[in-house]
Amino acid sequence: VTLQDVALAAGVTISTASRSLNNAYGVHLETRACVVECARRLNYRPNRLARGLATGHSNVIGLIVSDIRNPYFAEVARGVEDAAYAAGRDVMLCNSDLKPDRQLSYIESLIEKRVDGIIMNSVSALTRNEQFYIANCGVPIVLLNPHTGESRFSTACADNEKGGRIAAEHLLANGHRRLMHFTGPKQHANLTLRTNGFVKKVQKFGQGAEVTVLSAERTSEGGYHLAKQLFSDRSSNWPTAIFTANDAMAFGVIRAAMEMGVSIPGKLSLIGFDDVELAGLVHPPLTTIRQPKYQIGAAALQILLRRVSSGAKEPEHSTFGVELVERKSTRSIQSR
Amino acid sequence: VTLQDVALAAGVTISTASRSLNNAYGVHLETRACVVECARRLNYRPNRLARGLATGHSNVIGLIVSDIRNPYFAEVARGVEDAAYAAGRDVMLCNSDLKPDRQLSYIESLIEKRVDGIIMNSVSALTRNEQFYIANCGVPIVLLNPHTGESRFSTACADNEKGGRIAAEHLLANGHRRLMHFTGPKQHANLTLRTNGFVKKVQKFGQGAEVTVLSAERTSEGGYHLAKQLFSDRSSNWPTAIFTANDAMAFGVIRAAMEMGVSIPGKLSLIGFDDVELAGLVHPPLTTIRQPKYQIGAAALQILLRRVSSGAKEPEHSTFGVELVERKSTRSIQSR
DNA sequence: CTGAAAGCGCTTACAG
DNA sequence: CTGAAAGCGCTTACAG
Secondary structure (H helix, E strand, C coil): CCHHHHHHHHCCCHHHHHHHHCCCCCCCHHHHHHHHHHHHHCCCCCCHHHHHHHHCCCCEEEEEECCCCCHHHHHHHHHHHHHHHHCCCEEEEEECCCCHHHHHHHHHHHHHCCCCEEEECCCCCCCHHHHHHHHCCCCCEEECCCCCCCCCCEEEEECHHHHHHHHHHHHHHCCCCEEEEEECCCCCHHHHHHHHHHHHHHHHHCCCCEEEEEECCCCHHHHHHHHHHHHHCCCCCCCCEEEECCHHHHHHHHHHHHHHCCCCCCCCEEEEEECCHHHHCCCCCCEEEECCHHHHHHHHHHHHHHHHHCCCCCCCEEEECCEEECCCCCCCCCCC | CCHHHHHHHHCCCHHHHHHHHCCCCCCCHHHHHHHHHHHHHHCCCCCHHHHHHHHCCCCEEEEEECCCCCHHHHHHHHHHHHHHHHCCCEEEEEECCCCHHHHHHHHHHHHHCCCCEEEECCCCCCCHHHHHHHHCCCCCEEECCCCCCCCCCEEEEECHHHHHHHHHHHHHHCCCCEEEEEECCCCCHHHHHHHHHHHHHHHHHCCCCEEEEEECCCCHHHHHHHHHHHHHCCCCCCCCEEEECCHHHHHHHHHHHHHHCCCCCCCCEEEEEECCHHHHCCCCCCEEEECCHHHHHHHHHHHHHHHHHCCCCCCCEEEECCEEECCCCCCCCCCC
């Protein structure tokens, strides 16, 4: 059953049928009522493909994340989807594992589907040329992390640098002077800023505090390995506190500590970043820096919509506040 | 740049251009090579909306889950998406919170978008009529739980009943005779089967073991409240073991136990269901029943694809094995 | 306020 | 092996 059918049933032409259903101006109230009624009666379902072809856009947006199983992305995705639903848009989910070829292939595919825009966690795995290419492909793109270089991308993310600073402040205020920081691979802008904020703060206000930075995969496994290595080195003098670039890595540290009998926070304080749901459920409950994941997702979608309607001129950037969530994995070691 | 443009550039008509790009038979090798080359050179991107309109399908499938933030669904979604990617399909993500109106509205929207099929975690929140309606709406649907009644749905899920039995066996074998089971709201077929398997096994082989079943939200909060209530009742004689219908509820029990100073497994053994990633990270690491979430998602997609190509005749049903993952939250209380 | 018509960009019998 | 043509189901100026 097509528009044609309802037009026939209503005794009008397909043009006015279309106008009636789309609530356009310039159609008699009775006519419209009749058309609407006929559509309902015939259980008419407009073909969005046809509409999309005619109008030039599909009302769907693409969401490319590394892996939806990462609770951080799941939360962001929900924010995106709720906002999209409210705006009458659908979202196409893509998992890239941050692999360049998969990212590129998704972008091609989304463009072919004529999406209105794309939300994507990062483009840092792509070459400069590739970045340029997708930035100029015609559909607006908003990134979930800050981006230097190619400036046509919009961004929506937390104030990562401040998060790093807050973590440092918390640790320093509790008397810690031998600090360690576990971070992920180089190219993650979000993580890099956390590191920067943390390290700078320590160097500036740490009264001679020292901090060493180690990196691994930004997963529970990554944190586990780093911690395992650290704990098995009985000779060195351990840090009194570790700041991990995300909660997942902190979970890995906790597991390693459990296995090696290292008490947290007795022997070692630990602070994470993200505040995923399970941060409050592990043992000990994890002190961490909360970032508003859901809101970031929702905001990313709003930006996209604005970019679409405004004809995508200047990119837009949105930064979100972070806050310390103090639980049980850190403690004060003030001497007095 | 449209097909027309590449046809022009290649000096052929749009028909052969189309055929060349779609690898259809009956086009001269040189002609095709030329067309392909032109397409590449012009950076041609086919308009999938137009193609979809012409062919009648879109190559996208809809995935409707309660909430992607639930790690179980995230894992399933990844399975779906990987399989879809491999098959050249895209997936549209929808979060329903199991609300009937939201589910229905998504289904309408997906049908309007001419998806090839829909994967959906449950239809039990819908009325009989609504179920009938969507079962006969023309697009194949596969459910992520078993379904009685309307039989046109395909299904892909774990052997939940067996999972319940395994949990009972494990507990009984370890000497537990006073058992408790926390489950979710009534209409979840997956959970109900777990309960059935558990209870039946206990009654049949429990040598007089007793089991009480309590229900709440199937979330960490739900488990928390139930446990809190139980723990604060100092008068009654507690169970020696609890089986929760999923890991989330078990996490809630762990939190309550931590707060109230109840030792797990010292005072109380605990076994969950799902084996989500964090089951191994909480304290104590959770003994649970593993179900192959990723594979279930992938299988659901395969079923859908088969239903599409075969013209969606008979529904298809697929059940997946489960297994006990023994960690630290259960212990033997054999007297001898 | 309504209709006739062109067009969106593809696919696919049907001829040749 | 290739072309001319109809059709997929809508929208939207343009007339009236």
